[in-house]
Amino acid sequence: MRDFSRTPEPAGARAGTAPATARRFVVQRHRARRLHYDLRFEIDGVLVSWAVPRGPTLDPAVRRMAVHVEDHPLEYADFEGVIPAGEYGGGDVIVWDRGTWEPTKTQDPAAEVAGGELHAVLHGSKLRGHVVLVRRDGADDGSKEQWLLLHKRDEHAVPGWDAEDHPRSVLSGRTNDEVQADPDRLWRSDLPAAEASIDLHPEPVAPPTADELAALDDLGPAGTWDVFGRRLRLTNLDKVLFPARDREEPVTKRELVRYAALVAPVALPYLRGRALNMHRFPQGAAHKGFWHKQLPEHAPAWVGRWVNPEADPGETTTYLVVDEPAALVWAANFGALEWHAWTSRTADPHLPTYALIDIDPGTSTSWQDVLLLARLHRDAFEHLGVRAQPKLTGRRGIQIWVPIATGPTFDDTRAWVQTLSRTVGKVVPDLVSWRWEVRERGGQARLDYTQNAINKTLVAPYSPRAAAGAPVSAPIAWDELDEPWLRPDAFTLRTVPDRIAQRGDLFATVLTADQALPRIR
Secondary structure, eight states, rough: OTTTTTTTTTOOOOOOOOOGGGEEEEEEEEESSSEEEEEEEEEETTEEEETTOOOOOSSSOOOOOEEEEEEOGGGGGGGOOOOOOSTTEEEEEEEEEEEEEEEEEEOOHHHHHHEEHHHHHHSSSSSSEEEEEEEOOOOOOOOEEEEEEEOSSTOOOOOOOOOOOSSSSSTTTTOHHHHHOSSSSEOOOOGGGGGGGSSSSOOOOOOHHHHHHHHHHHHOOOOOEEEEEEEEEEEEOOOOOOOOTTTSSOEEEEHHHHHHHHHHHHHHHHHHTTEEEEETTTTTTTTOOEEBBBBBSSSSSTSSSEEOOOOOOSSSEEEEEEEHHHHHHHHOOOOOEEEEEEOTTSTTTTSSSEEEEEEOOTTTTOOOHHHHHHHHHHHHHHTOOOOOEEEEEESSSSEEEEEOSSSSOOOHHHHHHHHHHHHTTTTTTTTBBBOOSSSGTTTEEEOOOGGTTTOOOOOTTOBBOOOOOOOOOOOOOGGGOTTTTTTTTOOBTTEOOOOOHHOOOGGGGGGGOOOOOOOOO
């Protein structure tokens, strides 16, 4: 049952009877805990809705059970995408059919529904003709109303017609599987209905203008900054957050906020729709930091969030989700020096979108050893025909991300990466240890396949690292592994914007999640 204290808008607000000629209906094929079809009629400014487990039919001999559920807002009629796990109806949704409808018995369909019947003529792409909904004798235990849905014997009736034989969306032509694998939209039920449908593939966001950056520079130690359409309250802008490197000035909070704004349009695709673990250093990188996962109550209402339905007592319940660039600026101002996004989406937290290789150097591992291990993985990917992309950790290591189509679990990706990395490790056994404890590795590197687990986050592309000079976990091209200038902290908060301007987003290849992991022999 929907919690209206968290998701008030889908209850709808009746706004007067819509013109009869403009009444819409929609059927959404919805895979939540169970597959069902949501049949919705526009009545008095809301979508009056029934869940039909086996789907509507054109067969006049068939009676379908239909459960009368809560009204939904009109804005939901065109929604096709995913609802995050833990939210009411969490799962994937397609617009299976839509069109217009006419009441045939009265011109007051709301009263007709209240009386236990609805007679309608549908003009849809799949559903046409006369249908009737009839309420059955309801239970008196407070359970939802049970209705029957039937199609009359008219010129549109088709014996044996089954909704499951027609699985594609009339909006996009895609199936639920295809939408789940690469959703275009996400429904955020904590927002007003007019703002709840979030575009997951929007047009690229423009970076801050010169005037907006000048306004940030002109602020005193604190103030408000208008950027990305939001007004942000900034504090302690002159505080040093990153100690200086040789022959450089220390990095202030103002620079971190500026960097977050500059990089947000590029970083957003790697953060959107994912829970974010913030590594906060309120006193700066020279002091001990801490993991901050719980979104604070004082966070602005517009900031994206996800409530984890599986949180145990004492665990994080509500995570930040950077669904818009201003949210990343807010996180930077909050003291999040590092951004660690989940490798699964909130819509399906148990299904990763990447397989992850983490080359974690030991105390005796040289940078040249790290590069050798990365090159060996590069050769393996070329042999397997797998698309992958490396990035510097900003510390001492290199990570490689392999985009995958939705389907494999974390157990699957962990097993695949373990097989791959052990195969690579056999080539240079003196460099690699498979011991879990650091003290047992003898200073050797670890190829850490265990990072392939739910809420085991690797630092996000373009995230700063809490170290002197503000190094960044920057994507690199494969051929840069052979460049003599490459160092683990080669790119910093001050240099990455220019690198992006010159080279573009070198990590963008991982955004196409269409690969199946091949078997490794």
